[in-house]
Amino acid sequence: MSDPVFENRLKKLLVQGQPAIGQWLVLPSPAVAELLAGYGMDWLLIDTEHGAADWETVEGMIRGMKGTPVVPLVRVGGNDPVLIKRALDRGALGVIVPLVNTAEQARAAVAACKYPPDGIRGVAGGRANRYGADLVQYVAEWNQQVVVVCQLETREALENAEQIAAVPGIDVLFIGPNDLSANLNQFRQFENPEFKKALDRILRAAKVHGKTAGIMASTAEDTLTYIDQGFRLISVGSDARMLGGSAASTYEKIRKGLNERKIPTTGR
Helix, strand or coil: CCCCCCCCCCHHHHCCCCEEEEEEECCCCHHHHHHHHHCCCEEEEEEEECCCHHHHHHHHHHHHHHHCCCCEEEEEHHHHHHHHHHHHHHHCEEEEEEEECCCCHHHHHHHHHCCCCCCCCCCCHHHHHCCCHHHHHHHHHHHHHEEEEEEECCCEEEEEEHHHHCCCCCCCEECCCHHHHCCCCCCCCCHHHHHHHHHHHHHHHHHHHHHHHHHHEEEEHHHHHHHCCCCCEEEEEEEHHHHHHHHHHHHHHHHHHHCCCCCCCCCC
């Protein structure tokens, strides 16, 4: 028997119930993807819903992760089989599908990610399968390797969490705290009892149906807290937030030092 074309390391972590820590990429830069992929995260996600990357740039960013253990994911712009197909054909090993509100929409996301007989993904030779050289084996292995993540970010999705979690082929129920809190009319009120109750409901739904719960964190401390709560797919913010946070911290320390030295900081 020939060796597998690939093994999705992220899928393996999820099946084992291990934490899988990664980060959003919103800056459309292969160099940023290449740089960050050297720092030990499990996955990096290229955001094409709110980010500016076109498909050629997405492909370049995925190439930037090549040779590392980092698993490339893409958040597509919507629950559209054309967008999902393009992301996977570029070489993503999974997708995050936004605004999944019903079990029917979850089934559509799974179908778009998988080849027949389990889905409707079109077959083509491309980058993901060495431009057709590995096509037969790639298609044979793909349905067991792809990671399908549904983002629950509305009150409707919350009310349907159990039905969504029951859909075969879904790997992760993912929470974006900003979107979910906004849809509950509690924007960024993360300590609000109703918001905490919503997180608990999604966690329970995932556990009952053998799925992984995922969430967006802001800091390393938040990440560890979410792991303690039972979340396993966690994003530690984004490249832009990390860059901005590092810049803010660095220059605040410099301004403080200048003030201590009685050196004017006007204009800095």
